[in-house]
Amino acid sequence: MADKKKKLSLIVFSGDFDKLVAAFTLASGAAAVNYEVNLFFTFWGLNAVKKAKGRRFTGKGFLARVFGFLMGGRKNVPLSRMNFGGMSPRLMTGMMKKRNVATLNELVEASIALGAKFYACEMSMVILGLTLDDFIPEVKEVLGVAKFLEISQDGETLFI
Amino acid sequence: MADKKKKLSLIVFSGDFDKLVAAFTLASGAAAVNYEVNLFFTFWGLNAVKKAKGRRFTGKGFLARVFGFLMGGRKNVPLSRMNFGGMSPRLMTGMMKKRNVATLNELVEASIALGAKFYACEMSMVILGLTLDDFIPEVKEVLGVAKFLEISQDGETLFI
Amino acid sequence: MADKKKKLSLIVFSGDFDKLVAAFTLASGAAAVNYEVNLFFTFWGLNAVKKAKGRRFTGKGFLARVFGFLMGGRKNVPLSRMNFGGMSPRLMTGMMKKRNVATLNELVEASIALGAKFYACEMSMVILGLTLDDFIPEVKEVLGVAKFLEISQDGETLFI
Numbered sequence: 001m002a003d004k005k006k007k008l009s010l011i012v013f014s015g016d017f018d019k020l021v022a023a024f025t026l027a028s029g030a031a032a033v034n035y036e037v038n039l040f041f042t043f044w045g046l047n048a049v050k051k052a053k054g055r056r057f058t059g060k061g062f063l064a065r066v067f068g069f070l071m072g073g074r075k076n077v078p079l080s081r082m083n084f085g086g087m088s089p090r091l092m093t094g095m096m097k098k099r100n101v102a103t104l105n106e107l108v109e110a111s112i113a114l115g116a117k118f119y120a121c122e123m124s125m126v127i128l129g130l131t132l133d134d135f136i137p138e139v140k141e142v143l144g145v146a147k148f149l150e151i152s153q154d155g156e157t158l159f160i
Numbered sequence: 161m162a163d164k165k166k167k168l169s170l171i172v173f174s175g176d177f178d179k180l181v182a183a184f185t186l187a188s189g190a191a192a193v194n195y196e197v198n199l200f201f202t203f204w205g206l207n208a209v210k211k212a213k214g215r216r217f218t219g220k221g222f223l224a225r226v227f228g229f230l231m232g233g234r235k236n237v238p239l240s241r242m243n244f245g246g247m248s249p250r251l252m253t254g255m256m257k258k259r260n261v262a263t264l265n266e267l268v269e270a271s272i273a274l275g276a277k278f279y280a281c282e283m284s285m286v287i288l289g290l291t292l293d294d295f296i297p298e299v300k301e302v303l304g305v306a307k308f309l310e311i312s313q314d315g316e317t318l319f320i
Numbered sequence: 321m322a323d324k325k326k327k328l329s330l331i332v333f334s335g336d337f338d339k340l341v342a343a344f345t346l347a348s349g350a351a352a353v354n355y356e357v358n359l360f361f362t363f364w365g366l367n368a369v370k371k372a373k374g375r376r377f378t379g380k381g382f383l384a385r386v387f388g389f390l391m392g393g394r395k396n397v398p399l400s401r402m403n404f405g406g407m408s409p410r411l412m413t414g415m416m417k418k419r420n421v422a423t424l425n426e427l428v429e430a431s432i433a434l435g436a437k438f439y440a441c442e443m444s445m446v447i448l449g450l451t452l453d454d455f456i457p458e459v460k461e462v463l464g465v466a467k468f469l470e471i472s473q474d475g476e477t478l479f480i
Contacts, residue, residue, distance in 0.1 A: 008469070011318070013182055018363055022333055022479075025443060029465025043178055092447070099446050123185060126259050127252070145189025149168070152316070156472070158331070158479040159182075159318040171478070173342055203338055283345055286419050287412065305349025309328070312476070319342075319478040 007036040007155025009148075014160055015044025017089040017104065021096075023048075023160045024107035031114035036155070039111070040148050041139070042121035045160075046128070048108070049118055049135045112138050119143045119151075167196040167315025169308075174320055175204030177249040177264065181256075183208075183320045184267035191274035196315070199271070200308050201299070202281035205320075206288065208268070209278055209295045272298050279303045279311075327356040327475025329468075334480055335364025337409040337424065341416075343368075343480045344427035351434035356475070359431070360468050361459070362441035365480075366448065368428070369438055369455045432458050439463045439471075 008030040012023050023039070031037045041049050096103050102110065112118075118139045120132065125142060132142060143151070168190040172183050183199070191197045201209050256263050262270060272278075278299045280292065285302060292302060303311070328350040332343050343359070351357045361369050409424075416423050422430060432438075438459045440452070445462060452462060463471070 006469075006473070011182075013179070019333070022331075022363060026465055030469055033466045033469065035469070043182060095447050095449075099449070101443055101446050123261055126261050127255050129255075129259075145186055146193045149166075149190055149193065149195070153166070156477050157316050157318060158477060159320050160479050171342075173339070203342060283421055286421050287415050289415075289419070305346055306353045309326075309350055309353065309355070313326070317476050317478060319480050 004154075005034065005036045006030075007038070007152070009038040009040065009152035009155055009157040011148075011157065011159045012039055012041045012045035012048060013043050015047040017092065019160055020045075020048050021092075021104050021107065024104065024111050025102075026158070027116045028102075028107050028110040028114055031111060031116045037111070037114075037116035038119065038151055038155075039116055040119045040121060040143065040152075042124045046120060046124060046130065046135070049120070049139050051134060051136055119148065121148075164314075165194065165196045166190075167198070167312070169198040169200065169312035169315055169317040171308075171317065171319045172199055172201045172205035172208060173203050175207040177252065179320055180205075180208050181252075181264050181267065184264065184271050185262075186318070187276045188262075188267050188270040188274055191271060191276045197271070197274075197276035198279065198311055198315075199276055200279045200281060200303065200312075202284045206280060206284055206290065206295070209280070209299050211294060211296055279308065281308075324474075325354065325356045326350075327358070327472070329358040329360065329472035329475055329477040331468075331477065331479045332359055332361045332365035332368060333363050335367040337412065339480055340365075340368050341412075341424050341427065344424065344431050345422075346478070347436045348422075348427055348430040348434055351431060351436045357431070357434075357436035358439065358471055358475075359436055360439045360441060360463065360472075362444045366440060366444060366450065366455070369440070369459050371454060371456055439468065441468075 008026065010023050010027060012020070014020070014023075023045075027037050027039055093103050095101075118136075120130075120135060120139050120142050122142050122144045125131070132139065168186065170183050170187060172180070174180070174183075183205075187197050187199055253263050255261075278296075280290075280295060280299050280302050282302050282304045285291070292299065328346065330343050330347060332340070334340070334343075343365075347357050347359055413423050415421075438456075440450075440455060440459050440462050442462050442464045445451070452459065
């Protein structure tokens, strides 16, 4: 155990701004102390790794386009607490900047720079009509549950 | 370790449609590759294993009936993102069917067929005034925290 | 392994009443069967350990005060399901009392009495403009991700 790299794997299910901040804080923080870090993006979490093209209609078919519109992308993620309204990610980003805390984009960049690996959930992509081409290039692989369990094995896994 | 069965335990707290899809995808996927899978249903998650009787008044006492009405059952679970409205589980199920992805009901059936074990949280049942008789027969046991920790020990546990 | 104390660590991200009930049920239940229990409060979860001063304006700066107002404290935590309105934590507490289940406050007290350790997330505190003085005295230490990973290592960790 002593000479084996420690491992943290996150199933990033949520697309909420605050939960994404938490996920990438954990990811970059763990990678900074030399953990192997695996992020498995699924459902709304896929938003965090979509190419920045603003709120656009992606995917194939009408229903996929409806979801694509509702999901948007990292720029459009809501806060998890409903009573904040659309103001809040901006408000929170403002507070993060003002206090010299890394913003969500900076945390994503830091996670990448520190070697965190990004994976996309196969089934979610099928449901939402997304392809690997819809994501940032750091998402290198599409996985199902079995493969994810293999990758995350013998480490700590969190569902966010 | 090599000859020991790997284990995945899920604390299914949420009753949201999309989170239940994620939970049962993980459960059936893990069971398919020979993991021991334990699902511990608590709070809103108990909805996923309630007998299908539509939206009815269950439990004892007025407050329990209010919760029972609000909770409904697997047919009435909402999506976790508020801006989707009641349309969405149906819309998502439609997309799942259209794309030949297993629906929530199919994922539950698959988890059962592959040997995932279902447990209900004792305290939630007391709060909500539910009895074992309110659940599908696959829920065989009612557990408290201590017993759940024993069952899930030496495996991976996720809170969903 | 046999003579080592088992460990449960919870990242308490949510400030929702029902999720806090789940977190402190797990914490007190695990501590009762002699687990080492670590609670790491972050973002909305910090609400659970704020000094009881009612809904007040805490922190420094205007934005911090807005968040402080929106967050409130343990007395003001909402339920995670939106369709319950402000009624519900009270309704749920009512049911818990009626059925002789420990209330949220009692679960927090039990966790403390049984030796669960409370930590506050450094970055959230910076964002929200909070200091150690804003919390109950049981919160003894402020941690970053690296230190939390060290403390929770070789145990089970859940993100709530």
